[in-house]
Amino acid sequence: MIALAGQVNVEYVFKALNISYDFELIYALGSNLGVADPEAVLELIDACEKAGVDVISMGVVLAWATEMQQRGKITTEDTMKLELSWGDKSAYLKVIDLIVQAPNDFYVALGKGVVYASKKYGGEDFAIQLGGLEIPGYHTGLGNVVGLSVGPRHSHLDNAGYAADQASLNRPLSDEEIVEHIIDEEDRRSILNCMVACLFARNVYTYGNIILALKSIGIDRTEEELKELGKDIFRKKYELKKKFGFKFENLTLPKRFFETASTTGMLEEERVRRAIELYRKKRGV
Template identity: 80%
Template sequence: MTTEQYAIPGLRNVLYIDLTSQSYHVEERLDLYEKYIGGVGVATNLMLEEYKEGTGPLDPEMPIIFSTGPLSGVYPTCTKTVALFRSPLNGELGESYAGGHLAMSLRYSGYETIVIKGSSRYPVYVTIHDDKVTFRDASSIWNLSSAIDVGQVLRRVEPGAGRRSIIRIGPAGENGIKYASVNVDTYRHFGRLGLGTVFGAKKLKAILVAGNKEIKSPDHNAYRKMYGKLYETIVKTGLMEKYHNLGTSENILVLNELKGLPTRNLQATSIEGVENISGENFAEKYLIRRVSCAGCPIGCVHVAMLKRPFSKAHEYETLNVSYDFELIYALGSNLGVADPEAVLELIDLCEKAGVDIISMGVVLAWATEMQQRGKISTEDTLGLKLSWGDKAAYLRAIELVVKVPNEFYAALGKGVVYASKKYGGEEFAIQLGGLEIPGYHTGLGNILGLTVGFRHSHLDNAGYSADQKAFNQPISDEKIVDYIIDEEDRRSILNCMVACLFARNVYTYENMVQALKCIGIEKTEEELKELGKDIFRKKYELKNKFGFKFENLSIPKRFFETTPTTGKLEEERVGKAIEMYRKKRGL
């Protein structure tokens, strides 16, 4: 195949795929890209175009949209792809980001965005090789027990080494677990809110993207200079030191010391023996390599080697398991597990099943407390006795959630909101906005940020960072609200590029303006800031269409019973902060 070259501004192609008819077409959407740049800005507007009133999360015509940005595959750490969908977990806007090779592969295929609609009559996987899209029968890999194995099979049978990405689901997506994830190039994921469930409903097992086109900048000298500036800033600052050295697992000891690490279903905020599951201990005893997303110099993906016996004759298998702060929290402290090898085994099983690990950890923690309180029986759990720190019981529980053998495990597979409404225990179901919480209990900023955010994620606005500021020097609730609003707008722009949020302080407004200019896109700082506010409004328009209402928000009592880092919270104070946010946003 001859290599084609594209000036970067010309890469504004949207690939539309229909799984029902197994057809596709391409449109150049200059109208969207000139105003919304790319990434989440373009994806949000496409979702507003494609969504039909009353379409449910798993209906065939509910679209999945993948989008990259103008800086993807062009500048360092601009490695992400955004996925937009309607979440089967909470019914709201589903927004998820993944690294790996996908953004690079899409752009070198000649596309910045893919819109997928319809539903296949039988399992399929889709291959995208530059201008050719092929629909292949996936029946032979539909029931594989591991999402990891699917990638290994497709790498053998499909061409396209190098600029290639493979995304796929595991058994959880096939079985309709509402928080099923999509595995991206083995160590990355579209994790939260159930994109894997949507794949499964569409009978879409995997997508393989391989591109041979090239991207050519209109002013190569200016581009090289800007690239060098950004690269030097990344590798010669604390960004490189923190995320390459220990990665996010460095935060385990920090949050534990600050009494902000959710433990045993948030009954506590620190765990005994935390040093065993610290990033330091994982690095010293288990770390074997670091992996980078395509186009990133940092190498923040930390991979551990776990040696596990499979017979009494000294026979072993070795597992390569990636870990980070959120995974250690979800399957470690929140389940009362302080054994590092147990944490790795639990992560590995979830990875193979293809489930969001944060949601799984919270669901199992709730179930453990429910059983300890006598609210569910061993008849419900099929004889399983859940107790804090019991690796064997949790491994079995994960298997049962994915296999759905009875009504109780079916409820667990629908998330902690559904399960707690059915069986009780809503007051200690640690969720906000219908999404199981990440690993922070730091104060007002965190709870407010998770409650009002686009997707109820700490990545929407980093409310825990506001708590950190308040811990170091007391600040008013209004300033916490203002911080969250500013971060939401700024991250909306970063997610148009689409930059990794680890590098958010490298991609300042000034640097984004210069980086865009070097590739032929003229935007001022004020235009970017106004665009961030516009994207916010559009995303909340989507949230409202999907059923979000402020008056339906409720915060479980557990958040007010367990003292966070910045001191005990009162429900009234949080309610006032939510109302302040709502008024300032004009919602």
């Protein structure tokens, strides 16, 4: 309350918002959409949180829809008179709301994800997904594309395939070494997730430290036993995944991955396919 001489008191009301954000959210609704204003990115994140939708998936869907309209593959009749353009926060806020409302077939399709929408309307070459799931903000090379394609959830949290690419920047790795890196990390993360450990601190939780931690509560395990447990957990995840209908034969690799340079250079689809087959052989899946 501020009292001004000879004037009535003026009251100012401020509203504070707590908006959580990290790299993935800034990528999905920021650089991915050409939105450069930090406040605009936060506003889009907040809209997704209030709507209860996944931010990464929403960002990929919005990017696909924008490119589709700019290529003339969808019309303003589909978008209900909205013109989508990169960086247009206002339009994106409206689309988020319309996806939740699902007022026509186009927005129903967007709500079902980029795979469903692109199968119905086209644009599969730039529908950025792997294993049917919209991808996080990494395009680092072979390890990332393979890791996202084969992971139990098709998530970067399954095996951090991008970490294999990062390692190859310091020391060149063969494709087989990258595949082995992915497999080892999948098994280790299976153990860490069972311990409810933060994956950001994963390098703290060496097998040696895990053994000591378990021993403190009366559980004795050797490193070999933990590694075998990790493999068993992975096998059970894949059994469930296959029951839900996953087949390697149906795995699609959008051309955009091979049109855009990764951190470690351009990729060829045939190379990725060979690495996936090598993974299957080593894993027995």
